[in-house]
Amino acid sequence: MGRNKLVRFKENEENYNVVQEGKPSFETIKGNWKAEHFENQNPIVVELACGRGEFTVGLARENSEQNFIGVDIKGSRIWKGSKTAIAEKMENVAFLRTQIEQLDKFFDQNEIHELWITFPDPRPRDGDEKKRLTSPRFLEMYKSMLDEGGIVHLKTDNTGLFEYTLDLLNSRVDIEKLEHTFDFYQSPYQKEHFGIKTRYEKIFSDMGEKIKYLRFSFK
Structure with a gap:
């Protein structure tokens, strides 16, 4: 493991806006994000597979009346978003380090207001369908x-x-x-996203790939 990663892991242990294994909040945060972490009753917005947190932090800059949580298993990635939020004194940003398959261990029923799935691994093989973040088993988890x-x-x-x-x-x-829409940047939806792009979105856009976007609610 490189020295930079070790430094980032150590800082994550100290950064108040990172919830991860080894911290007391990791075991108690479910159902308590508003009261115990953010100390307000603002709606919670969660980004899955947030990577370096560009989108989580970007949305939080534009929406001070909402709480934003980026979820990823890679500690060296969420370190970047964590440090940016701390540097900008953004109290409405947090990061959760865990596998997305374990998400229901950290959020209670009706605790999330919006959920973002941004550029996930497409898992193209038929045998990997259950691992897709929009597969039936994940949809049922989100619904709850x-x-x-x-x-x-x-x-x-x-x-x-x-x-x-x-x-x-x-x-x-x-x-x-x-x-x-099959062409996000030629649609009216783009204005709602404040021009925020993830690292992967920039790569794909520069390659000429059209960005697809959808949204829905559960009855």
Whole structure:
């Protein structure tokens, strides 16, 4: 392991806005994000596979009346977002280091208002369907944690994952307010995202890939 990673892991242990194994809050945070961590009752917005946290931090800059949590297993990645938020004194940003498969251990029913899935691994092989972050088992988990009217967003460059997700959502009876575009930057939705791009989004956009976007709620 490189020295830089060791330094970042050590700083994550000290950074108040990182919730990870070894800290007391890791065992008690479920159902208590508003009261114990943010100390307010503002809506919670979660980004899955947040990487370096560019999108989480970017949204938090634009929405001071909401709380934002980036989730990723890579500590050396969330370190960047954590340090940026601390440097800018952004009290409405936190990071959770865990596997997304374990998300329901950290969020209670109705605790999340919005959920962002930004450029996830598309898992293109049929045998990997269960690992896709929009597969049925993940959708059921999200449904239990979202509040009434809560929104799920998906942004991806991968057409296969996008079409898979659209087909799946259209086949379910518990989905409402489903909207989508195959060309995000030629759609009215882009204005709602404040021009914030993740690292991967910039890479794919520069390569000429069209960005796909959808959002929906559960009935």
